[in-house]
Amino acid sequence: MKPFNSSAVFLVPASPLPSRSPGDQLTFRTLRRGDIVVLAARGEADAFTLALWRRKVREAADSATTGGGALIIDATRLGFLSLRTLEALAADAADYRRDGVEICLVTGNPRLARLAGTDPRTASLPIRSTVVAAETVLRPPPETAAPxxxxxxxxxxxxxxxxxxxxxxxxxxxxxxxxxxxxxxxxxxxxxxxx
Structure with missing residues (x-):
């Protein structure tokens, strides 16, 4: 038997690292409340997940367009929302507003709402603290006779x-x-x- 050589290098085949996808970091759930579509997001919305974010927002806005309603983005369960993602949402909201669909963001973070209100790129995006408040703003009052x-x-x-x-x-x-x-x-x- 040969003696153990301490200078020998053992090559261990590297196992591939599990690939990380944007869907692992950011998940969505779509709900419908009458003519209003609610898109609830959970996870982290940053530059890595921006393409997924925009795709899901556009799909939800398109379904709101067919119903003639509005879209609420519920971001209360997001751990992180980047300014770049917020800016992309404001741009999409402006595009869909021309088509008659209003988009409103719901966040429980007052600092984010204040920051978005001061930035000229995101100032036109309506932001509310609850889904109910956003529904109240987006849903027209019922047509009724005099009270x-x-x-x-x-x-x-x-x-x-x-x-x-x-x-x-x-x-x-x-x-x-x-x-x-x-x-x-x-x-x-x-x-x-x-x-």
Missing amino acids: RPGRFRAPPISGDEPGIDRSTYPAGEITPGDAAGLPDTVIGSAMPRRR
Whole structure:
């Protein structure tokens, strides 16, 4: 038997490192709430995952376009959101706004919202702190008749006197001023009484 040679080099075949993909770092879930599509993202949105981010945002915005609605990007579960990704989202939002689809970002990070509001490239992107707040902004108010008077609501002011031709104004409605320079006014509404 030969003696052990300490200068010999043992070559161990290197096993390939597991390949990292953007899908491992960033995942998405799409939900639909009526005519609004919610795209919930989880993980880290940075330069490595930017192509995946843009592809998923465009797919969700296209599905919102077919429904005639809006898109909410829920980023509350992101560990990191880069400014480059935020800038790409603002650019996509501007493109889809021309097609009639509004995109709103939801983040619980007030520093990120403040930073996005000061940057001219991202200032036009609507940002809210909750999905419900974003839905409220994006969903148009329902088309209803004049509100009915209730316990804490004043009845509408109307021209119910004979011979007087005037419009009906619900309490609290803003009425435009005339061309003579009068400002817009708010018709007062009854305040609830304290008991």
